[in-house]
Amino acid sequence: MTVLEDATGEPTDARGRVAELHEIRAAALAGPSEKATEAQHAKGKLTARERIELLLDPGSFQEVEQLRRHRAVGFGLEAKKPYTDGVITGWGTVEGRTVFVYAHDFRIFGGALGEAHATKIHKIMDMAIAAGAPLVSLNDGAGARIQEGVSALAGYGGIFQRNTKASGVIPQISVMLGPCAGGAAYSPALTDFVFMVRETSQMFITGPDVVKAVTGEEITQNGLGGADVHAETSGVCHFAYDDEETCIAEVRYLLSLLPQNNRENPPRVDSTDPADRRSDVLLDLVPADGNRPYDMTKVIEEIVDDGDYVEVHERWARNIICALARLDGQVVGIVANQPQTLAGVLDIEASEKAARFVQMCDAFNIPIVTFLDVPGFLPGVDQEHGGIIRHGAKLLYAYCNATVPRISLILRKAYGGAYIVMDSQSIGADLTYAWPTNEIAVMGAEGAANVIFRRQIAGAEDPEAMRARMVKEYKAELMHPYYAAERGLVDDVIDPAQTREVLIKSLQMLQSKHADLPSRKHGNPPQ
Secondary structure: OOOOEOOOOOEOOHHHHHHHHHHHHHHHHHOOOHHHHHHHHHOOOOOHHHHHHHHOOOOOOEEEOOOOOOOOOOOOHHHOOOHHHHEEEEEEEEOOEEEEEEEEOOOOHHHOEOHHHHHHHHHHHHHHHHHOOOEEEEEOOOOEOHHHOHHHHHHHHHHHHHHHHHOOOOOEEEEEOOEEEHHHHHHHHHOOEEEEEOOOOEEEOOOHHHHHHHHOOOOOHHHHHEHHHHHHHHOOOOEEEOOHHHHHHHHHHHHOOOOOOOOOOOOOOOOOOOOOOOOOOHHHHOOOOOOOOOOHHHHHHHHOHHHOEEEEOOOOOOOEEEEEEEEOOEEEEEEEEOOOOHHHOEOHHHHHHHHHHHHHHHHOOOOEEEEEEEOOEOOOHHHHHOOHHHHHHHHHHHHHHOOOOEEEEEEEEEEHHHHHHOOOHHHOOOEEEEOOOOEEEOOOHHHHHHHHOHHHHHHOOOHHHHHHHHHHHHHHHHOOOOHHHHOOOOOEEOOHHHHHHHHHHHHHHHOOOOOOOOOOOOOOOOO
């Protein structure tokens, strides 16, 4: 084939131009150099394009602005203008459904954000919002591009503004696959879910060097902001994994449980697990004795389809469980006290964790099922001074504000304000069920008897015998399993073995639920 060229060697016909395009595109796809790719792999990290290939269905990726280059000058930038400018943007599919994605390319400027780089991200975010499809960010960048100064910082502002605009409209998932420092950490914090990979990803506002200079504390990058720190201590990270392949596979699984946007319902699948399956094992899983702990995850496994669920924030605030699962193929959000940890009490972190999860479910049309076994709020000076009133109110607000179908099930203890907060009928639960082992009361029988019958106990010849008698009397009068049902505060007391069937039938009835909210710009939730 003959390619016509002008005096400068530039092609002048269509075939020549197309050949030139293919050369440019090949250079953009290859990246800066083989050496840079080897350096990325040597750190145990995949390249941006390799990550996108893992995330999206094969052959589905459509790239946007592949040939974009920066226009900055100074500090040697004018001599280095790689294609993509260090971020790959576009869309593809996950299990056939459209997903938008941007991925920092650490091989180019260390993935640092400059003006052109930011503009590409802004564009793909706008496209995701307009198309009504999830946005996944694959983060591996060194923060703002210092050589471009304030222009880079303004680029972050545009990302934050779009994160907020998209909040509750489309699912936003941040996957941390490298360093994320300074203001860059706020974009993931604004999204719905944060994934991290151990050893290779870190998030912090100020790095170890700054911390040491200001406070004198010495700490490693992972010790300051690694995956385990954010998954167990800070609560910034929802999911942490050992390698990128597993992490990205779990992102795909999470997307399969979420709707495309807030105008759709989550995808429903055909279930082979019978809707009327009895679960007699539940009669033995939960001890009738309220002082004996048990593992609530075993209860969840027994009730949901095929025992399959994904727990959100599994390692943070373990006294409460937040999980996504399916019941007869329908996605549900599950909030449950965990008696194995702190007896399942509500504290500051548990309240925050559950409140954010309830808000997410409500935003994306996911029905909420709440399993109660809660002895109250955690007492203590630290909790009170830390603002347990304010933080507990976050969970109360989230439930009261939620308009999706809401079903609560009282397994055992449901005491005091914690019972009210955990989606009781009085704050708007559509249906409330209880097992015959339930104990709904202001407080435990022993504490109540000590308050109500204080004088009788103190004046008795045998105070302990009198106390035992009064406790028994209080339980018989106010804490028997049918007390709340007799007063309409529980819709039914059910056989534990039939829990799955009852929940599925209730969810089917509530599918067409519609709730009107008062006209307002937005509420003012406790912070």
